[in-house]
Amino acid sequence: xxxxxxxxxxxxxxxxxxxxxxxxxxxxxxxxxxxxxxxxxxxxxxxxxxxxxxxxxxxxxxxxxxxxxxxxxxxxxxxxxxxxxxxxxxxxxxxxxxxxxxxxxxxxxxxxxxxxxxxxxxxxxxxxxxxxxxxxxxxxxxxxxxxxx
Amino acid sequence: xxxxxxxxxxxxxxxxxxxxxxxxxxxxxxxxxxxxxxxxxxxxxxxxxxxxxxxxxxxxxxxxxxxxxxxxxxxxxxxxxxxxxxxxxxxxxxxxxxxxxxxxxxxxxxxxxxxxxxxxxxxxxxxxxxxxxxxxxxxxxxxxxxxxx
Numbered sequence: 172x173x174x175x176x177x178x179x180x181x182x183x184x185x186x187x188x189x190x191x192x193x194x195x196x197x198x199x200x201x202x203x204x205x206x207x208x209x210x211x212x213x214x215x216x217x218x219x220x221x222x223x224x225x226x227x228x229x230x231x232x233x234x235x236x237x238x239x240x241x242x243x244x245x246x247x248x249x250x251x252x253x254x255x256x257x258x259x260x261x262x263x264x265x266x267x268x269x270x271x272x273x274x275x276x277x278x279x280x281x282x283x284x285x286x287x288x289x290x291x292x293x294x295x296x297x298x299x300x301x302x303x304x305x306x307x308x309x310x311x312x313x314x315x316x317x318x319x320x
Numbered sequence: 321x322x323x324x325x326x327x328x329x330x331x332x333x334x335x336x337x338x339x340x341x342x343x344x345x346x347x348x349x350x351x352x353x354x355x356x357x358x359x360x361x362x363x364x365x366x367x368x369x370x371x372x373x374x375x376x377x378x379x380x381x382x383x384x385x386x387x388x389x390x391x392x393x394x395x396x397x398x399x400x401x402x403x404x405x406x407x408x409x410x411x412x413x414x415x416x417x418x419x420x421x422x423x424x425x426x427x428x429x430x431x432x433x434x435x436x437x438x439x440x441x442x443x444x445x446x447x448x449x450x451x452x453x454x455x456x457x458x459x460x461x462x463x464x465x466x467x468x469x
Contacts, residue, residue: 261407
């Protein structure tokens with residue numbers, strides 16, 4: 172996977188994040204790539220769907236699994252604009268995603284930065300790349316929380 | 321909450337777990353109690369729904385939130401027949417469930433027993449009672465995995 176491809180897919184995930192922003196949800200976007208093609212996209216829908224599990228990652232995993240006709244997302248690369256929370260990183264492990272690429276690190280809800288989860292205990296190993304187009308993601312979050320106040 | 325009430329509700333959750341068993345899913349069942357009434361029930365539906373997030377807890381949280389018309393489950397007591405995995409405990413925290421009552425401890429996937437998650441970092445405090453009707457839950461799991469082999 173080339174750096175340029177990664178940034179291109181992350182830009183598409185940021186487009187998803189903006190959709191969340193526009194409906195008043197915390198701007199986080201995600202997408203799944205399989206064979207170098209986007210097979211599913213999603214964004215936060217917690218308030219609009221009355222669903223505390225409807226984080227961008229869960230929405231996207233569920234859509235991708237429907238499309239793949241499988242409850243495992245083997246060989247899938249997963250993009251999300253912010254470091255996943257403990258719920259979402261665990262969902263990605265449960266889904267057996269091959270590779271996770273995320274944007275901004277989060278000291279508010281990041282599974283690693285905030286919650287310091289012990290990845291040596293996971294029963295599935297994912298490749299993980301953090302900090303991709305981090306400043307674009309952070310800018311979007313900052314604008315959102317500024318607007319909220 | 322009296323011990324007798326807790327065991328009664330856990331028995332109802334075990335009925336849900338048996339429904340999972342009957343459709344070939346790992347037998348875990350859950351339910352939500354609000355004002356001493358069951359408002360939602362659920363069981364594992366991972367394979368049947370092609371959804372790696374469809375653990376008993378997530379299924380039940382989503383149903384309860386639809387019924388309550390809210391993405392928070394304030395004042396809800398949540399029953400599940402087995403110790404939640406990291407995904408599900410985090411979903412319960414995201415949902416702001418007041419109290420969690422679970423059955424068997426799990427060294428295979430328990431957020432505490434296996435994954436030793438640091439609950440001091442959570443941004444919501446739940447009362448947690450584990451080990452309720454544990455042997456009934458374990459028996460069901462043992463039967464399931466015996467059948468599978």
